[in-house]
Amino acid sequence: MRPVDFIRWVLKALWMQKVRTSLTILGFAIGITAMVTLSSLGEGLRQFVLEEFTQFGSHIVAINPGKTETFGMAGILNTTRPLSLQDAIALERVAGVEKMVPLVSGTAQSKVLGRSRYTNVYGVGHDASEAWRMPVAQGNFLPNESLETPRAFAVLGHDLKQELFGNEPALGRYVHVGGARFRVIGVILPKGDFMGADLDDAIYIPANRALQMFNRESLMEVDIFYSPAVATEVIVERIKKMLISRHGFEDFTITTQDEMLKTMDNILRILKYAGAGLGAISLLVGGVGIATILMITVTERTAEVGLLRALGCTRAQVRNMFLGEAITLGLLGGIAGVFVVVLLVITVAHLIPKLPIALSMDIVIAALLVSMLIGLVAGVNPALRATRLSPIDALRAE
Amino acid sequence: MLLIDQFHFNWRIFKRHRLRTFLMLLAVSIGVAAVVLLTSLGEGARRYVDAEFSSLGSNLVIIFPGRNETTGGHPPIFGTSPRDLTIEDSIALGHLSAVRRVAPIIVGTTNVSVGSLSRDLITVGTTREFLDVRDMSVTIGKTLPDDAREIASAVCVLGSKVKHELFGSRKAVGEWVRIGDRRMRVIGIIEEGGQSIGMDMADIVMVPVQTAVQLFNSPALFRLMLELQTTADVERVKRRVLAIIRERHEGEEDITLVTQDSLLQAFNNILSTLTLAIGAIGAIGLLVAGVLIMNISLISVSQRRQEIGLLKAIGGSSRQIRALFLGESLMMVGMGALAGVAVAIALVFFSRQLWPVFPMTPPSWAIPVAVILAMVTGVLFSWLPASRAARLDPVLALRGQQQ
DSSP: OOHHHHHHHHHHHHHHTHHHHHHHHHHHHHHHHHHHHHHHHHHHHHHHHHHHHHTTOSOEEEEEESSSOOTTOTTTSEESSOOOHHHHHHHHTSTTEEEEEEEEEEEEEEEETTEEEEEEEEEEOTTHHHHTTOOEEEEOOSOSOOSSSOOSEEEEOHHHHHHHHTTSOOTTOEEEETTEEEEEEEEEOOOOEETTEESSSEEEEEHHHHHHHTTOSSOSEEEEEEOTTSOHHHHHHHHHHHHHHHHSSOOEEEEEHHHHHHHHHHHHHHHHHHHHHHHHHHHHHHHHHHHHHHHHHHHHTHHHHHHHHHTTOOHHHHHHHHHHHHHHHHHHHHHHHHHHHHHHHHHHHHHOTTSOOOOOHHHHHHHHHHHHHHHHHHHHHHHHHHHHSOHHHHHHTO | OOHHHHHHHHHHHHHHTHHHHHHHHHHHHHHHHHHHHHHHHHHHHHHHHHHHHHTTOSSEEEEEESOOOSTTOOOOTTOOOSSOOOHHHHHHHHTSTTEEEEEEEEEEEEEEEETTEEEEEEEEEEOTHHHHHTTOOEEEEOOSOTTTTTOOOSEEEEOHHHHHHHHTTSOOTTOEEEETTEEEEEEEEEOSOOEETTEEGGGEEEEEHHHHHHHHTOOOOSEEEEEEOTTOOHHHHHHHHHHHHHHHTTTOOOEEEEEHHHHHHHHHHHHHHHHHHHHHHHHHHHHHHHHHHHHHHHHHHHHTHHHHHHHHHTTOOHHHHHHHHHHHHHHHHHHHHHHHHHHHHHHHHHHHHHOTTSOOOOOTTHHHHHHHHHHHHHHHHHHHHHHHHHHOOHHHHHHTOOO
16 A cells, blocks of 8 residues: 555545544644633743843843842842942952942932822932933933932833823923932933833942932842853852952852753743643643544444455555554644634734744644644554454454 | 423433443543633632632731832832831831730841751841731740830741751750841741741741840831721721821831731732632533534434424424424433532642642632533524424425435
8 A cells, every 4th residue: 555545545434424523633733722811821821931031131240149049139228248339349340240230229308399209219320321221312321420429310211200290391490309319401202111110110320329318238149140152150250259258258259141041941930831731731621532532433434345355455554554544633633723823813913912922943843743642642542442353343343 | 291201211222322422421521621620720719719818817018118209019028118117116006906916026037056967047137916817826935025125135036947957856945046247046936837928937047026126226117017907997997007207217218018808808809809710611511512412413313303293294293393302302312511610629628638729619609600602602602503393394304314
């Protein structure tokens, strides 16, 4: 039997029972659709979060005071081992460091004649604008001057400027933040959220002024942006050496972007596969469907099997034909399901561009392989049944 | 035809096609079990969070220093604000009649060492009310002294894990430890098993709040916890608290109040939605099972053409035939659903034996909804095949001919 004949036989057998075949494929396709859609949602979320994190580039390390794992609260808590502004200044001189952003954050009230608003306050340095990709819309960002004796300048986020000044010009005006007076020298272009914090409804002041305002000795974090030419391990080693020489021992935590991304990626990957797993339940039911239908088919076609065997088909050939039918059913269901998902993803991308949904090739391929596999598994029992029939009995079955 | 006759009739058909019946039961029961199990998972998560919160004691109000007017923003977790929330504020709020307990909290990281053993730990400066509010106690020794608000005494209470790491099985109470740049005497060990939201109570060191002020050189409280009288009107207390703070903070309301109820409510909403969503995903399996039922019923109708002809010939009405086929799938789905529910309950039971902390439970609506959904699917998907059977012309059907 030539392969072409084999395929033709399989397709014809399926074609003869249009309703039955299409219902089986429908059931299976629903399962595949569920599985691929859910994992696409997971993948979309993963890409969205990773993009959020890599938008500032990937050569970043963050340094927090204290050497405990405190669920990302490291810098916020008090510490007996401060990471001082002087440490930050020293870090800027480490070879390979391109930009350094010291960070102190808190909340305070910003007041302008008659208007006021409580928002987040970020104490940062000159490099923050470039490093965090927050270009100014008007004026300038904080000037590149001594971190220890900065002038009382403030830069407003886009929303905060609207709240305090409306459409009037804000540059050159004074704003009282937590009781101290600052001159507005810039307004930032709308930037959006980062990890739940609204960067537009915030005010940016020099780090040292923020330390004074919040009565703290320690920065909450220092972000180091290093040259791509330097390996991560090297820069981490240099930072460690520098800080240990200043503090005497290792009382800080260094988090590299790579590590963070890796942890995050792992978590999000689990989410993606969990989605696929949930969808796979329906696929399992679809698999049971294929098995049931094939079982019936074999019983119905006993006579046909007898004839094939009488004509000289071997047991293996008969088995392969039925297995072929099973795999084809699974594969057709898989293709139909993937097709529906592709339509769905395209529609969603057009209608709700904000919803992160992304088809990942590995899931599509996995879905098709799994559908063939399920078809195969479902087909084994019926196919063996067909081979066990003796040709004479089978022929007589009619 | 009596109902009991129909049962007998269907039963015989099931027995005739044992394997086919088994596979269909399997499909339906997977669908039903998936719905029940997945919703149990969601409900389990909800109950877990519920239990975590209730370990915090009831009627709790948490005060964050600072305020954020950004819409949809989270509470000011930084805890940094130009005007500090202080121990004096906490004493003033304690005077409110509706307030049962006040626990001021200063949190920081410090190095804690005994001899050559040293660890960086979360240090909580607070008063004895902190443990009471969390419904915990000290197993060995004493809790923090009464005057923790006023006097910076050099004493500390260790979490159970910290005690084991620093002292092993030696006696810790009465010994000296070095915390930051000071020496303090251990006066007690916190009871084990206090995993509370956001803080592992076994892995902390507690010191008097006044000591923490000196240790971290800052009078600023990180949080302030108020436990209200059970009869207190929360909204009214919130207004009073804000009024007192305004008076003490030169007319500014620079704090954020979060009630435990609102937190719990938020979590509950999220988790309930999640439960519904994964339940719905599980129900897709039922849909697939429905398609299978339709397929099999269609086959069954065409195979039993002659039988239907005979039934009609001896006086069965179209309606009876339809009822017969619908009844067959209902019975099948019913059995499948029962099997699915049984499997799900067994699995839930086992998981609860294995992980008692995570109380997996099917929500009250899950089982009835799953069973009814399965039944409805069964009827919907066998309606077409049953109608087809009912429409058969008796004469042609008896001859086994197509129409």
